[in-house]
Amino acid sequence: MPRRTRPADVLLGGEHIAKTPSIASLLLDPEMLDFPIKDQIRTYESGQGYALRMAFENQLNGLPQIKGWLGKSRYAVLDQADARLLHRWFGADEGALGKALGQTTTGVGYETYTIAGHSLSRSYFINRSYPRVCIQCLSAYGFCACSWDLSLVVACSIHGTLLTDHCPHCQRQLSWHRPGPDACICGCNLSSHANHATEQPSDTPSALEIKFGEWASHAMYRPDTTGEKTCLARQALDGDGLMQFLRGMSLNGGLLFTHALACAAGYGDLETHDRRRPQRPLKKARRSLSSANQVARILSKDWQSIVITERPSVVIHLLADCMAAHMPETDRSLANSLLSTMFFQRRKIGWKSRFPQLSQLELFE
Ligand SMILES: [Zn+2]
Ligand SMILES: [Zn+2]
Structure with missing residues (x-):
């Protein structure tokens, strides 16, 4: 044998x-x-996706084996610190790979995560545990895109398809511990389903979901795009909905603003982990985007009419982070306008005293 x-x-x-x-x-x-087979990380490739791809190419036992050699548990996430050895083993430029992998920094009262060179204010902006893929992209390009790792990205703007988080053959949830980018643990090649017709209307992404995916990918790889100063009056003439506000925002600013609007609609908590209710991150992300879009439509019609009654403290904290000094002017301006409106409405119940950190911000400019 x-x-x-x-x-x-x-x-x-x-x-x-x-x-x-x-x-x-x-x-x-x-x-x-x-290892004999080496390759560079591609321009839009996920860091973990690169490691998975090279493990597959070299016939290794997926990411668990690589994590073992890196001294990590199978549940740990690869990060920037692993780039040196991954570079040595598989040949990717260490700087480019480290940038794609990103890292988590935690401390008392704060947590930041970097990915593709962007610093994000919430770790739950990144979907690290429930990978999703565009099967048509895997079929065409053979690698996992970094933008698929963003929690709110649910559609591929290249193919106009909904990302999938499960195997079309065995229906099991996709895992980073699958054998390869295009392979399920059941043995199925995901790309063999690339040309299958969509079976249910719910599998068709909305225009908003496709445009959001396009914005996120653009913002992720155009960090030098600071955008022009936001003019709310001009924006209101430019159509309605979430996307008009995201135009020109940084990746972190746009994610903070979108989550703030979703929370304002009573939805958008992607960080809750309730073991009694299995997580359905893709479904939750779609609801978050839809909810944020509903609030954005109200804002675009009459900015002053918005009344935030749902989870105001979470909304305020997200917007306050969007107004931090290091954020681009476009992000700060938009968050400042919405926060000012909220404080104007709520000043009688003393929000400002409940959020002393906001006294440092330039509200009501
Ligand atoms: Zn695609
Ligand atoms: Zn399968």
Whole structure:
């Protein structure tokens, strides 16, 4: 019975080498590992997606094996600190890979996450546990896009399709622990379903979802786009809905603003983890976008008519972060306008005293 070839054997030329104790011990040293198939990370590729792709190309046992060699548990997320060894093993430019992977920084009262060179104010802006893919993109390009890792991105603007978070064959939730970017643990090639017709109307993305996916991808890879100063009056003439407000905003600012509007509509809490209710992140993201869009439509018709009654403290904190000094002028201006309206409406119940940090912000400019 033929023995399954291990990648380490491929590297070192066969089992006679692997039987030598001194060499075998070297195989356990991550610094000494090397693999025959190498490639650069692609321009729009997810960092974790790159590691998964290279694990598949080199016939490794997916990300769990790579995490083991990196000294991480199978539940940990690859991050910027892993770029050095991944670069050594698979050949990607270390800086580009580290940038794509990003990292989480936590401390007392704060948590930030960077991805693709962007600093995000909430870790739940990134979907790290429930990967979703555009099967047609996988079929055409063979890699996972970094923008798919954003929690609110639910559609592919290239193909106009809804991203999928499950295998079309076995229906199981996709996992980062699948064998390869295009492979399910059931053995199915996801791209073999690329040309199958959409079965249900609910699988068709809305125009908003496609445009949001396009905006997020654009904002992610055009960090130098600071946009022109927001003019609310001009925006109101420019159509209605969420997308008119996001135009010109930074990735972090747009995500903060969208989540703030979704929360204002009583929805959008992507960070809640209730074990009694299985998480359906894709469905929740679609509802968040739809909810944010409803509030945005009201704002575009009559800015002063908005009354935030749902979860005002969460809305205020999201908008306050959008107004932080390091944020671009476009982001700060929009958040400032909405916060000013909220405070004007609520000044009698003393919100300002409940959020002393806001006294430092330039409200009512
Ligand atoms: Zn696509
Ligand atoms: Zn499957």
